[in-house]
Amino acid sequence: MRVFPIILAAFLVSNCHQPKKLEFEKPVGAPPEVMKLYEEQFRKGKALYKAYCAECHGIYTDGKQDMPNFTDSQIHVYSVQVLSRSDKHEILKKMSTEQFNYVLNFLRLRNPPLKNGK
Amino acid sequence: MNARHILVTILLCGSVLGTAFLEPERYEDFYGHSIDELDGSLSTLLQKIHGSDLSRQASRDGIRAGIASSRLKMKAADFWMRYFDPVQYLRVNGQLPVEWETEVFEKFEKPYRRDGAGLSLAYQYLETDSPAKDSLLRLVQGGLDAVRSYRADSNLSQLSNHDHFFLGNRLFLLNLATIYTTGFECPNDAAVIPELKHMMRSMEEVYLRFTASNPSMPVLPEYMTLFGAAARFVAGKPDALSAFDHFTFIRDFVNPLFALNRRMMTMYGIRSARFVDFTLVDSTNSIFSKALYQGQHTKGIFSLVDDPATLSRIHALGRRLFYDPILSGNGKRSCASCHVQSMYFTDTTVSTARQFDSTMRLSRSAPSLLNVPFHHLIMQDGKHLTLQEQGKAVTRNPIEMNGGEGVVERVMSCPDYRSVLQDLARLTPEEDGVTLDHIASSISYYYGGFSNYASPFDDAMNRTGEVGMEVKRGFNLFMGKARCGTCHFAPQFSGVKPPYVSSEFEVLGVPADTFYKSLSPDSGRFLVHPVAEMMNAFRTPTLRNIERTPPYMHNGRFPTLGSVLAFYDAGGGVGHGLHVRNQTLEADSLHLSSGEIGDLTAFLRALTEKIPFEAPPTDLPRSRHAALNGRKVGGEY
Numbered sequence: 001m002r003v004f005p006i007i008l009a010a011f012l013v014s015n016c017h018q019p020k021k022l023e024f025e026k027p028v029g030a031p032p033e034v035m036k037l038y039e040e041q042f043r044k045g046k047a048l049y050k051a052y053c054a055e056c057h058g059i060y061t062d063g064k065q066d067m068p069n070f071t072d073s074q075i076h077v078y079s080v081q082v083l084s085r086s087d088k089h090e091i092l093k094k095m096s097t098e099q100f101n102y103v104l105n106f107l108r109l110r111n112p113p114l115k116n117g118k
Numbered sequence: 119m120n121a122r123h124i125l126v127t128i129l130l131c132g133s134v135l136g137t138a139f140l141e142p143e144r145y146e147d148f149y150g151h152s153i154d155e156l157d158g159s160l161s162t163l164l165q166k167i168h169g170s171d172l173s174r175q176a177s178r179d180g181i182r183a184g185i186a187s188s189r190l191k192m193k194a195a196d197f198w199m200r201y202f203d204p205v206q207y208l209r210v211n212g213q214l215p216v217e218w219e220t221e222v223f224e225k226f227e228k229p230y231r232r233d234g235a236g237l238s239l240a241y242q243y244l245e246t247d248s249p250a251k252d253s254l255l256r257l258v259q260g261g262l263d264a265v266r267s268y269r270a271d272s273n274l275s276q277l278s279n280h281d282h283f284f285l286g287n288r289l290f291l292l293n294l295a296t297i298y299t300t301g302f303e304c305p306n307d308a309a310v311i312p313e314l315k316h317m318m319r320s321m322e323e324v325y326l327r328f329t330a331s332n333p334s335m336p337v338l339p340e341y342m343t344l345f346g347a348a349a350r351f352v353a354g355k356p357d358a359l360s361a362f363d364h365f366t367f368i369r370d371f372v373n374p375l376f377a378l379n380r381r382m383m384t385m386y387g388i389r390s391a392r393f394v395d396f397t398l399v400d401s402t403n404s405i406f407s408k409a410l411y412q413g414q415h416t417k418g419i420f421s422l423v424d425d426p427a428t429l430s431r432i433h434a435l436g437r438r439l440f441y442d443p444i445l446s447g448n449g450k451r452s453c454a455s456c457h458v459q460s461m462y463f464t465d466t467t468v469s470t471a472r473q474f475d476s477t478m479r480l481s482r483s484a485p486s487l488l489n490v491p492f493h494h495l496i497m498q499d500g501k502h503l504t505l506q507e508q509g510k511a512v513t514r515n516p517i518e519m520n521g522g523e524g525v526v527e528r529v530m531s532c533p534d535y536r537s538v539l540q541d542l543a544r545l546t547p548e549e550d551g552v553t554l555d556h557i558a559s560s561i562s563y564y565y566g567g568f569s570n571y572a573s574p575f576d577d578a579m580n581r582t583g584e585v586g587m588e589v590k591r592g593f594n595l596f597m598g599k600a601r602c603g604t605c606h607f608a609p610q611f612s613g614v615k616p617p618y619v620s621s622e623f624e625v626l627g628v629p630a631d632t633f634y635k636s637l638s639p640d641s642g643r644f645l646v647h648p649v650a651e652m653m654n655a656f657r658t659p660t661l662r663n664i665e666r667t668p669p670y671m672h673n674g675r676f677p678t679l680g681s682v683l684a685f686y687d688a689g690g691g692v693g694h695g696l697h698v699r700n701q702t703l704e705a706d707s708l709h710l711s712s713g714e715i716g717d718l719t720a721f722l723r724a725l726t727e728k729i730p731f732e733a734p735p736t737d738l739p740r741s742r743h744a745a746l747n748g749r750k751v752g753g754e755y
């Protein structure tokens with residue numbers, strides 16, 4: 001029970017010393033409330049990604065071999081596959097609709113592509 | 119001499135001689151051949167219409183006969199067409215001139231408009247007063263264009279993967295239990311059972327061809343035997359839809375075939391990889407199981423939590439919050455105010471509940487919370503995509519609970535809630551702290567559990583119980599003469615039809631008053647999706663527990679099941695003389711006798727689930743704010 005927040009904290013600390021940079025693509029000319037929504041979805045998606053996805057799909061980690069690290073087209077294919085709840089992906093099968101959308105939006109919006117696997 | 123005998127003879131010859139020249143047609147070629155036959159039949163029909171004079175009865179009769187024979191070819195290819203591309207299928211055999219609801223991605227796409235086409239619409243159009251030739255041609259041509267798309271690579275590539283066969287067969291069996299026997303897709307009632315007979319014969323051939331071409335994954339002999347018996351059962355029935363024994367057909371044949379198909383899926387390691395059936399649970403053995411498909415994640419923000427101890431904490435939290443008026447702006451209203459557990463999670467004492475200010479009434483009746491997890495779109499107008507979203511919205515709604523900005527703060531002022539919620543919030547990395555999402559999700563997890571129970575009708579279908587003759591007669595009426603089954607699809611008996619990815623919305627012409635002075639002013643689905651076809655449309659609700667959840671309709675207008683059945687029997691709003699421009703319910707009388715009404719009611723009663731209701735909690739957590747400590751369990755609504 002207590003281990004989880006510690007791992008998360010370690011993640012956050014290890015990212016602290018990096019320079020603060022714009023992490024995602026802002027929609028051009030979007031009104032502030034839309035911007036807020038983007039930021040919120042991105043932030044939530046990133047948190048879920050780090051907690052549940054990064055171990056295998058390396059963006060913040062080295063990931064595992066033979067696991068995709070998501071180019072744009074992969075995200076697209078992935079979204080279709082996952083909407084179908086089709087594969088044996090245990091985490092995504094369980095995720096709520098909201099959580100799934102956060103993660104996908106995070107992957108779609110992130111810019112520049114963060115540390116990409118190897 | 120029928121096709122099956124010929125085929126069996128050919129198969130025997132092929133295996134005995136083992137020579138190439140007598141080999142049966144490959145399964146893939148058989149598919150192509152079936153599409154070609156439908157293509158040819160529709161092309162002939164088009165030529166016939168071109169050369170016809172629609173003002174002459176003989177011409178119209180000729181076209182009608184052409185439509186009937188094309189429909190048989192269509193039924194023979196239905197198994198593939200419907201599974202491969204449900205959107206194109208609606209142009210081959212659409213039922214509405216304009217289709218709005220999305221067939222497959224309801225949760226993820228905005229509804230988009232599709233003009234219907236195909237044989238059902240052509241048949242209906244031909245029945246109108248003065249059909250125009252070009253319009254009739256357009257409807258048939260639309261169907262033909264769609265049929266030709268089934269030769270595209272996208273469909274042929276599905277054909278080359280064996281999985282499609284067992285997954286498509288699952289859909290076929292579900293449709294056999296819900297659609298093929300009701301006239302939902304056949305405007306001519308007299309043709310429903312003859313078409314079904316033809317379809318059963320065609321499917322036997324499909325099975326034989328598949329097995330011959332794929333000896334490593336044969337259709338099991340038990341399946342073939344049972345399916346043969348099912349085909350004989352259908353063949354032995356008269357052609358009249360009203361005489362068909364739906365109950366026996368589904369209980370003794372369709373549902374056991376569904377279980378055998380599941381067994382084959384397991385044996386051959388087949389899992390759905392398609393968006394068209396993404397909600398179906400691959401491991402389910404019965405159509406009448408609550409595990410057939412998933413509509414909602416009742417765990418909401420806790421969806422990724424599996425640990426039983428944590429889940430039971432969430433459940434206990436949700437139970438207390440469900441009864442706690444601390445969620446409302448005046449500390450008097452809780453979820454349980456309008457969703458009373460002993461009243462099957464609705465309020466059977468009022469048409470519609472009071473608004474927050476207690477003077478005005480809400481415009482819609484509080485729905486039962488039972489079985490809401492089996493809807494994809496929540497609320498009667500389908501406004502919300504998830505229960506999580508709905509829970510937050512009702513808490514904030516100024517005329518419902520009016521929880522205001524301080525809901526989370528008020529809940530967190532109770533140390534008991536605070537410690538649990540803080541622990542739980544650590545499990546949701548996407549949120550920085552405790553949010554309304556945690557509160558709404560624990561509540562939906564709590565009440566969602568009450569939707570897992572079966573009714574006597576389910577038990578009868580699963581052969582773990584029996585129902586009386588009046589229930590069986592009632593179900594047969596439901597699926598046949600009374601035409602209920604064309605909108606309320608098993609197993610939920612709601613508008614969610616196979617493959618259970620979207621809901622239907624219907625316009626019934628529900629009156630504002632029981633004297634039928636005017637139509638209910640509620641625009642329904644139009645409020646969410648403002649197009650003409652959706653004016654006054656409402657999501658078709660489940661009929662489970664219907665006996666216990668009066669009053670009925672979105673506005674609670676009808677107090678008894680008898681009054682609702684009378685409304686339908688007379689053809690809805692239009693049948694009662696109201697002007698409803700877009701009513702989707704047929705306006706003519708069903709001519710139900712009082713005995714038939716009695717049987718229908720008996721069937722509906724058999725849908726009442728055996729739910730172990732429980733008493734409310736005896737007390738609520740204390741708050742640090744003394745002013746909040748006078749609140750009563752369940753509120754004082």
